[in-house]
Amino acid sequence: MSTDIGVAVIGAGYWGPNLVRNAQATPGMRxxxxxxxxxxxxRTVLGDYSTVRVSSDLAAVLADPAVHAVAIATPAGTHVEVALAALAAGKHVLVEKPLASNWADGAAVVHAAEDAGLVLMLDHTYCYTPAVQHLRALVRSGELGELQYLDSVRINLGLVQADVDVVWDLAPHDLSILDSLLPDGVVPVSVSARGSDPLSCGQVCVAHLSIELSNGAIAHVHVNWLSPTKVRTTIVGGSRKTVVWDDLNPAARLAVYDRGIETLDPSTLGADVRNQTRVSYRIGDMVAPALPEKEALRTMMAEFHAAITEGRPALTDGRSGLRVLALLEAASESLRNQGVAVPVAGVLA
Amino acid sequence: MSTDIGVAVIGAGYWGPNLVRNAQATPGMRxxxxxxxxxxxxRTVLGDYSTVRVSSDLAAVLADPAVHAVAIATPAGTHVEVALAALAAGKHVLVEKPLASNWADGAAVVHAAEDAGLVLMLDHTYCYTPAVQHLRALVRSGELGELQYLDSVRINLGLVQADVDVVWDLAPHDLSILDSLLPDGVVPVSVSARGSDPLSCGQVCVAHLSIELSNGAIAHVHVNWLSPTKVRTTIVGGSRKTVVWDDLNPAARLAVYDRGIETLDPSTLGADVRNQTRVSYRIGDMVAPALPEKEALRTMMAEFHAAITEGRPALTDGRSGLRVLALLEAASESLRNQGVAVPVAGVLA
Amino acid sequence: MSTDIGVAVIGAGYWGPNLVRNAQATPGMRxxxxxxxxxxxxRTVLGDYSTVRVSSDLAAVLADPAVHAVAIATPAGTHVEVALAALAAGKHVLVEKPLASNWADGAAVVHAAEDAGLVLMLDHTYCYTPAVQHLRALVRSGELGELQYLDSVRINLGLVQADVDVVWDLAPHDLSILDSLLPDGVVPVSVSARGSDPLSCGQVCVAHLSIELSNGAIAHVHVNWLSPTKVRTTIVGGSRKTVVWDDLNPAARLAVYDRGIETLDPSTLGADVRNQTRVSYRIGDMVAPALPEKEALRTMMAEFHAAITEGRPALTDGRSGLRVLALLEAASESLRNQGVAVPVAGVLA
Amino acid sequence: MSTDIGVAVIGAGYWGPNLVRNAQATPGMRxxxxxxxxxxxxRTVLGDYSTVRVSSDLAAVLADPAVHAVAIATPAGTHVEVALAALAAGKHVLVEKPLASNWADGAAVVHAAEDAGLVLMLDHTYCYTPAVQHLRALVRSGELGELQYLDSVRINLGLVQADVDVVWDLAPHDLSILDSLLPDGVVPVSVSARGSDPLSCGQVCVAHLSIELSNGAIAHVHVNWLSPTKVRTTIVGGSRKTVVWDDLNPAARLAVYDRGIETLDPSTLGADVRNQTRVSYRIGDMVAPALPEKEALRTMMAEFHAAITEGRPALTDGRSGLRVLALLEAASESLRNQGVAVPVAGVLA
Incomplete structure (x- = not known):
């Protein structure tokens, strides 16, 4: 139909088929x-029964007025070039993470989109899972109290890659989730990272990132390509409640604990107990909230569609991609300097 | 009986009752x-039905020739003083971790014991669990291949303490296990640590330690007093196999995975695949070995008895306690310096 | 002290040591x-440090006026004889399950106790766990709504016994829990049981009991000595909520699900949807209530003490033991008759 | 292509889309x-981008020589009619379970297929999972030893249906798996079943089936539409090893335990220990075999293709569907008669 937003998916590799499937299923998109x-x-991705057109000529596709937007799933090193070309052709852009291989390039893409008044959106898929959306509401509504710590583990037997280390491969997931969760006014200050390359393959395969936040809390990320078991667990500790998100436990992805430790005001205590009883424990129930069963990629694609039609930034807009790049760059510099704390670059002017 | 080793347990607080129970149950000990x-x-610890004597006079107990050895479970700050007094009185010493609150004091105790020809042993209980003993054999026999990484998580709602932070409270467990596992020739080189005190109680409550080993691997330890859930999991990654030790899963504490990634020799590959196929995967079975059901503290106490009667160092002797102290001191210094890598002090001359 | 209740534990085998430990720890008991x-x-059970007296002369112990009550942990076949002797001597009686090897003998013991005005209590330990006590309150308060089904699985590699089958060995736990949970007015009506003896050892080792309740619900019990894994899970389904009790999951023994299916009144539905939409689903949160950490055996022993001092029946009194016997007898008869439904004997007149 | 097998999927409801997807992806099928x-x-199932034809005229489709085979996913009550029509038109038939709503009708379909020399296959999907295929090999190779018991639990919040109870809805999965696992010479003898309808919706919603096997073992199946949690676990106990299949644990679907109990020959024992020591325990390792990641439905569809091209019965042929019907009919009769053991009908003459 003429009112549908015409989309071209660019890249038929690992992730492209998922974009193809969801673009086809999103109302208002063609x-x-x-x-x-x-x-x-x-052609193999589309199968023998599809009416969708195949092309190897990006320029021709970008010149087709039936195409209003592109979804980029090409190799990471080409994201900037393809995104800039699409923006120059007046197309809205959805791009896989990372936005670019460095902050400066990413900023150029963000500027190009903002100057052209086009939507630039990152496919930070996890931010659209029901679990993260629920978690985000818990943190930002204040129900968790003050953020005390965050601990994210993402380990598995992974594809060792020639051109990217485990931090740039896996940590964007954790960092974009962190970016979407942080309450207003709390920002990353510095990153300390240690990593190793026990296979001597030229890339860090195991890494630990400690991110100091402006409120004094630490967000830690453990990424690892060598683990024989898959773990995807994030703990978000608050002063009132704490949430454990286990993405591999479909029966109870989120567990909200009404538990914690509180410091007592020493002036209210007798002298004899003042030393021992500086804290009190709160051991309450655990609640696993019922979450809707929705595919995150479907929600993400609907957000892309909505941002285009409503003329507004997407939840995971270009600037969120840029904030993730700033953390990745700081982590890389810390890795090269034996874990020294590296300040996180400021936001885009 | 006259051939039994007479023991005095010193300290009736949190841990003392466990020593009381196990000393009573150990053959050859009285x-x-x-x-x-x-x-x-x-008296309350012993209950109304016990024939064991109670005393508040340490000097008198140390002067009693029926006492050949002491087990010290007093507050950490008193370990050095009590241990030195016991050694001066010619008693063998078992002491709770940590050996001392700093390396120099610990070294003094070790020297005193060695000069007197007496057994000095640390109650590193975890080293005597069937799981760690099995794990140790796997690593040191070479069955795991080269040690690639170690990741230890020990988090729980813990007792915030007035005089010790979470690193000194919990990490000795992980560090003593690490110490017992390391194959000959692999030693800790440096420690980077980040921590935070989100409760503003004056003590670090959440901390992450990255320990660089001499073979390039990283051992990471996450300790946390604020977690609403209890996690005690250690992953030991090797080039041939990898072990996941989940101490809270009695049905399968150890899981040995015949899985991993191997780098291929590029010279054996055609030019076309050289870039993509630098690694190969091995996805084999997982084996959860049958482990004997033995209480670690019983095994530990038997080792104390054996070390005394055989006149040999215990598995977790004073020097192992000293190596743990060196790691703790480095971690504390790194914590005070925003995660900078701190070299680990050399071993005792 | 003179006001303490003097207790003799009879039987130093598998369970006796637990009774010894808890009798010693219970205030008001000696x-x-x-x-x-x-x-x-x-003597071995008591250890080398105990002041408790040992005896092999039951008659002499029963004649000692310092003994006000006995706790019987002798082999099952001797329960009736020992209990009757104790009651005849004027002692209150706590007895391990089963009360007797048949209903008639059990009834005789109950009558003897009631005639003498003495406490007769069954050590149905599970009924005193915080989990079952919480579960009981949920069922009996109506919070679960109408009881719809109960499913209990208790399987493990068990001790094949010469004189008792798996039903009489394990099912008393499930049946006593069922007995304590049932709301007023709901009683067992019949039992169908199938079992097998695949080892040809002369005893049923695997059995399934289906117990029809008076409200139409079915309570099912699966007991098995041959399972390589240990499972102790009970599901209690209600019309409003459903509880899963996993006794081997200390982090969340109880999970209360606000989920269910409700039938709709067809008259409120249009003709077109009447067939498909006869039910509606309710998918709400799961709550794992915080439970106190209390040893069940300690609570049970305190109840024995309270029943004696307050002159009232215990929660798991002789009649509850008799109701369990009635279910066991019906199950055995059904087993012998290929699963035919056997009515459950009426309660004591 | 002319050598491809042309397929029509009949029924675009719940399961049809899965058949559509897999038929499209199976090499040699069109x-x-x-x-x-x-x-x-x-049309909605196919989406806006498909070239596959849509039809509501079954007769016309069956008359099209381009169609060599049909896959039937219509409501259960129509299976027989549609299958007979397809066979009469000379088409091979794949049909969803159950084959028919009674044994006699099912036998008619089987005869029709055999008389016509056409493939008749049941979509018993679970039989094509890597887990069941591995399990089947373990049982039939003798590696598990003699089959001692089987316990299958399939419970969940399910769709209460107007025309079928929980036994006919869910148990076909368990019964077809049982059918495929049984070693040669072991057959079901009788079924005892108890069930209840606590919602008063006119259908049994909770049921327990005990199936007596010809070697004396019992296979038990628990199916339940009312459980708030999803459980899909099968234990297959053997005299040498026992397997636990947890279909909801992707990290270790199968766990093979080298554990068990063995009876000892009393003549080899001294008189004093003869009573107590009639059994011995074997506590060995647990192995979770690495299983290939293959979609069962893809494997099933490939088997359908292979059976057609090779002119042989499929693994889950019509006769296997008939054996499942015989068990379902016996279960229904037992349900109507309060659990009395009902003999299983003999196989097809």
């Missing part, structure tokens, strides 16, 4: 092309 | 006294 | 004797 | 039609 340098690969 | 400044507390 | 035909075994 | 009385529903 998938026009699947673009890949290897047309045969694109 | 519990003579439970010593505490508060005799009533000691 | 353990006078541990009785066993084998005095050496009793 | 999806020609999606048939549904409601063409709009079929």
């Amino acid at each position: 998938l026009e092309y699947l673009v890949d340098l290897n047309e045969q690969r694109a | 519990l003579e006294y439970l010593v505490d400044l508060n005799e009533q507390r000691a | 353990l006078e004797y541990l009785v066993d035909l084998n005095e050496q075994r009793a | 999806l020609e039609y999606l048939v549904d009385l409601n063409e709009q529903r079929a």
